[in-house]
Amino acid sequence: MIVAKEFGEENYAKLDPLTVSLPHPEALAALVSRKTEINAHFTSPPFQYIEAKSPNVHRVLSSTDYLGNITLDVTFAPKKFVDANPKMTQAFIDALDEANDLIAKDKKKAAEIFSSSSKVKVEPADAQEMIEDKDAKFDTTPNGVMNFADFMHRAGLIKTVPSKWSDxxxxxLADRKGS
Structure with a gap:
């Protein structure tokens, strides 16, 4: 979407031949080491913060600059499972909402929990800095997903655009004010 904004929608894939998909930890190591051909990385927390602290890396752009504060991470489950387990699905959403409430009310404790449970080594102070970033949003309500769906349809990547985000x-989640 960022390439489409810069070069026109018809050129949305213009830079694809210059890209390679890697898991975030591998891309982080490659970028920071400067020992591979990897010289850029579109990433998400906590990797973007780790990279930003490296003297070998500088930020060129942020998805927030181009796309606004969009939902970055989504949890998936098969429709069949959700339909068969509505109480479990609601309990999972309630747990996510509870975690988001903790993050909002006690960032230090949330950072300590993240630091002690993450597979990525992040000190509690660094985790708290990430949580306190003005662009970091913690919400169970999807935000900005229709922008992606509309773009994917215009680009021919999907045949049908959902009529609303909750589809x-x-x-x-349908009664929430998502987008």
Whole structure:
């Protein structure tokens, strides 16, 4: 979407031949080491923060600059599972909401929990800095997903655009003010 904004929608894939997909930890190591051909990385927390602290890396752009504060991470479950387990699905959403409330109310404790449970080594102070970033949003309500769906349709990547954001998510979220 960023390439489409810069070069026109018809050129949305213009830079694809210059890209390679890697897991974030591998891309982080490659970028920071400067020992591979990897010289850029579109990433997400906590990797973007780790990279930003490296003297070998500088930020060129942020998805927030181009796309606004969009939902970055989504949890998936098969529709069949969600339909068969509405109480479990709601309990999972409630747990996510509870975690988001903790993050909002006690960033230090949330950072300590993240630091002690993450597979990525992040000190509690660094985790708290990430959580306190003005662009970091913690919400269970999807935001900006229709922009992606509309773009994907215009680019021919999907045949049908959902009529509303909630068509793409579990029914337990439908009454929220997503986008």
């Amino acid at each position: 793409m998510f579990v029914p337990q």
